[in-house]
């Protein structure tokens with residue numbers, strides 16, 4: 001058996017938790033002991049986590065020899081399992097964490113890491129791969145690449161549509177820092193061209209199925225949708241800041257949010273993390289906890305629509321998720337409800353034996369630290385019928401209501417939630433080996449590390465949780481402008497234009513040193529009607545075309561936006577609304593006012609093309625005429 005001894009003298013919290021009763025003097029004393037032990041774990045683990053995280057980043061990371069500059073390797077493990085790759089999701093989450101720390105505490109070396117990452121991603125966007133080509137954006141959702149930035153051609157769960165929005169979010173964190181410190185031109189000329197492709201991808205493909213963040217379930221993933229929504233809202237705000245625009249972001253974001261609401265299972269009080277596929281699971285999944293912490297916006301309070309960490313939905317979901325692990329891992333036995341336990345990805349997990357994951361434990365803590373931050377900031381805590389069971393586990397006599405900071409209950413809740421959150425760190429600490437190394441998982445029976453060693457994401461998850469616990473929070477993402485759910489959900493998917501950031505423009509000037517406040521006032525958030533210019537019309541092509549498996553439908557016509565009669569540049573339609581009784585293919589294309597001729601083509605799996613019969617279709621597009629107003633037109637066509 002693996003000899004496991006903890007450097008950190010931990011493991012005490014869980015044992016005490018099993019004996020202590022909530023609210024008693026003994027429980028209070030135990031809580032204080034736990035807090036001190038978590039304090040000391042964090043103090044000791046922080047430098048280790050930073051060092052090991054940076055070790056996994058090329059070109060000079062101590063464990064990343066052979067990785068290209070800016071490449072975040074998932075883990076140095078090259079066999080059992082082989083994680084010697086770079087995943088766009090993992091890398092982007094890690095970089096978002098780095099950029100957040102950097103924004104609070106300038107470091108020229110972290111800045112170099114961020115620059116290298118941005119340059120590497122500009123290059124990676126253009127690497128052809130099995131998910132598709134760059135010209136229509138499809139290749140941007142390739143989940144993983146070799147560490148030298150070449151394609152990975154093996155079988156895999158692809159595409160994974162969380163990569164583009166997460167990379168946009170990572171790069172936007174840095175772009176916002178550049179703007180705030182007076183380097184708007186650099187943000188616009190160097191970083192925005194990369195971000196723009198990922199936003200275009202998100203606005204075009206959000207309504208298609210893909211693989212979830214665990215690369216197992218083809219369908220719609222809550223984490224992917226929440227990340228997509230955030231990226232689009234943040235992208236609209238950043239574009240305005242850079243005196244440009246992302247109208248597709250503005251147009252599409254509300255519909256992504258609308259769809260996001262449908263993952264909620266009211267009867268269970270939790271998110272179903274995978275829909276449109278994957279229904280064979282309960283849906284209680286770290287997917288939703290990660291969605292909550294990675295779309296945290298401290299300025300938007302406990303908003304439930306955007307699933308904020310302190311929202312009643314978020315807390316009810318936290319309980320449902322955590323409780324799903326209480327009885328399945330041996331190391332959790334004897335630990336009562338309301339006390340932290342080891343948590344994993346989802347209870348049905350069998351990967352490597354289906355063990356608890358370090359990053360899941362850190363995420364479970366982080367959500368609660370985020371909540372505590374907001375409650376303190378807002379000087380009040382509201383408990384609804386929905387969140388009551390979460391709070392009752394911690395404080396059995398608590399009732400629904402709003403508790404202002406002046407009430408003694410407010411402090412009692414904060415203390416209880418903090419102790420609970422600390423418990424999740426303590427569990428991870430208990431199963432962290434002496435050298436502080438964080439693998440991917442720890443054994444459900446013995447607590448010994450399992451699977452990939454030195455998982456970059458594990459270190460990053462530890463570091464962000466520790467920051468939130470210390471009250472260091474990320475900047476918001478303009479969630480306040482993106483929390484209105486449209487009355488009806490629409491499938492609007494806007495065809496993007498994709499342009500590779502040339503390697504010559506993707507280079508950063510020297511001496512981008514901090515000059516906080518140099519950025520001036522924030523730009524107003526663009527209103528939904530804000531057009532690129534008065535000559536633009538948003539045209540939605542709805543085509544009823546019966547197709548067979550493997551066939552796709554495209555529109556091609558006389559104007560450049562629909563390929564100028566070059567079928568190689570035709571715009572693909574989406575089948576996300578296709579049903580047996582209604583073979584709908586659809587896409588929205590931003591076009592110029594004027595007359596356009598077009599036809600639909602059916603593309604077979606082998607690439608051969610069938611054209612519609614004559615005559616050409618004709619469409620007359622008139623601009624809105626009034627400044628600020630936007631023209632939109634929908635055509636309903638049937639294949640002929």
Ligand SMILES: *[C@@H]1O[C@H](CO)[C@@H](O)[C@H](O)[C@H]1NC(C)=O
Pocket residue numbers: 105106107
């Ligand atoms: C800022 O970063 C430096 C290392 O670059 C570190 O020594 C210092 O503790 C950090 N300060 C804060 C407030 O995090």
Ligand SMILES: *[C@@H]1O[C@H](CO)[C@@H](O)[C@H](O)[C@H]1NC(C)=O
Pocket residue numbers: 206207208209219220255258259276489490491576
């Ligand atoms: C697309 O959006 C519609 C409307 O929200 C939703 O019903 C459908 O499930 C979505 N499909 C995918 C694959 O995202």
Ligand SMILES: *[C@@H]1O[C@H](CO)[C@@H](O)[C@H](O)[C@H]1NC(C)=O
Pocket residue numbers: 565597614615616
């Ligand atoms: C449709 O448009 C194409 C391109 O302009 C042209 O070559 C073709 O003759 C047109 N078809 C008809 C039937 O007018």
Ligand SMILES: *[C@@H]1O[C@H](CO)[C@@H](O)[C@H](O)[C@H]1NC(C)=O
Pocket residue numbers: 634635636
């Ligand atoms: C297209 O069809 C939709 C319903 O599917 C309808 O609401 C709309 O009015 C139609 N538009 C045109 C131009 O026929």
